[in-house]
Amino acid sequence: MQYVCYAWRNKQLFIRFVVLLALFFVASLAAAQESSAPKALIDRVLHKADTAFLAKHYTQPQHNNAYDRYQAVLLIDPDNIRAQAGLRQIEAAYIAMLEGELSEGSVQHARYFLSILKEYYPRSANLAALRQKVDAAVTRQLPAPDFSDLLTKKYDLNGRDLTARNAKARGAVVQIALRVEKSREAVLILARNDAEGRWIYQVMNEATPAYRVRGDIQLRNSPAIHLLEPL
Numbered sequence: 001m002q003y004v005c006y007a008w009r010n011k012q013l014f015i016r017f018v019v020l021l022a023l024f025f026v027a028s029l030a031a032a033q034e035s036s037a038p039k040a041l042i043d044r045v046l047h048k049a050d051t052a053f054l055a056k057h058y059t060q061p062q063h064n065n066a067y068d069r070y071q072a073v074l075l076i077d078p079d080n081i082r083a084q085a086g087l088r089q090i091e092a093a094y095i096a097m098l099e100g101e102l103s104e105g106s107v108q109h110a111r112y113f114l115s116i117l118k119e120y121y122p123r124s125a126n127l128a129a130l131r132q133k134v135d136a137a138v139t140r141q142l143p144a145p146d147f148s149d150l151l152t153k154k155y156d157l158n159g160r161d162l163t164a165r166n167a168k169a170r171g172a173v174v175q176i177a178l179r180v181e182k183s184r185e186a187v188l189i190l191a192r193n194d195a196e197g198r199w200i201y202q203v204m205n206e207a208t209p210a211y212r213v214r215g216d217i218q219l220r221n222s223p224a225i226h227l228l229e230p231l
Contacts, residue, residue: 038076038077041076042073042076042077042080045069045072045073046069046070046073046080046082046083046086048069049066049069049070049073049083049086050066050086052064052065052066052069053066053086053089053090056093058090058093058094059090059116059120066086066090067087067090067120070083070084070086070087070090071083071087090120091117091120091121091124091126094113094116094117095113095117095126095130097113098110098113098114098117098130098134099133101113102133102134102137105137107134107137107138107141110133110134110137111134111138114130114131114134117130135160139158145172145175147175147176147178147179148179150183152227153226153227153228154224154225154226154227155172155176155224155225155227156222156223156224157169157172157173157200157223157224157225158172158223159192159222159223162191162192162196162199162200162223165199170203173200173203173204173207173225174203174204174207176204176225176227177203177204177205177207177208177213178207178208179227180204180208180211180213180227181207181208181210181211181213183227183230184230185227185228185229185230186214186215186227186228186229186230186231187204187213187214187215187216187225187226187227187228188215188216188217188218188225188226188228189201189215189216189217189218189225190218190219190220190222190223190224190225190226191217191218191219191220191223192219192220192221192223193219194217194219196223197217197218197219198217200217200223200225201213201215201217214231215228
């Protein structure tokens with residue numbers, strides 16, 4: 001009788017073991033299916049992103065472009081190498097278009113591509129150099145100001161040149177001062193800070209040792225010199 005009970009208990013334990021093993025297998029299978037679901041989703045989104053990239057739909061149309069789809073993948077898988085590479089390719093494509101427009105002399109189009117890069121890649125290490133290239137192209141396109149034209153009453157000053165206090169900034173200020181010496185016009189110096197305004201005023205007076213420039217200094221975001229009626 002004891003043997004029968006013992007055998008019965010062993011049989012029960014065996015059945016329980018089989019049931020637990022089956023449950024474990026089912027749970028493992030479900031977990032595997034769940035873990036594969038994000039991968040399948042990522043693969044689909046990456047395929048659509050690559051397709052959009054090949055069609056040159058880099059950032060447009062909105063929410064249906066290569067950039068947004070690569071970013072969507074990185075929300076699920078931040079270390080996804082393919083999505084990271086895709087974003088770098090988009091940046092490289094815009095840089096190539098910007099530089100191509102500059103080589104053709106189309107500064108306005110280059111500025112447009114620069115604005116896109118600033119919006120979508122604000123932390124890019126390439127931005128500073130690209131901005132300098134575009135600014136230099138803009139400066140080359142601007143006609144040289146005629147400081148002797150008495151009808152011109154305002155001269156904008158290049159902020160970068162003023163910050164550097166370079167020969168270009170000094171030359172522009174000197175030319176304005178020489179005109180003022182002849183016309184006796186008063187000046188309103190617009191500067192971004194007090195030190196900059198004082199430097200402009202000092203350069204003007206150094207350029208006209210026989211005449212003291214008269215005027216005022218005001219703080220503004222965009223540096224310039226306004227020429228006013230003689231005081």
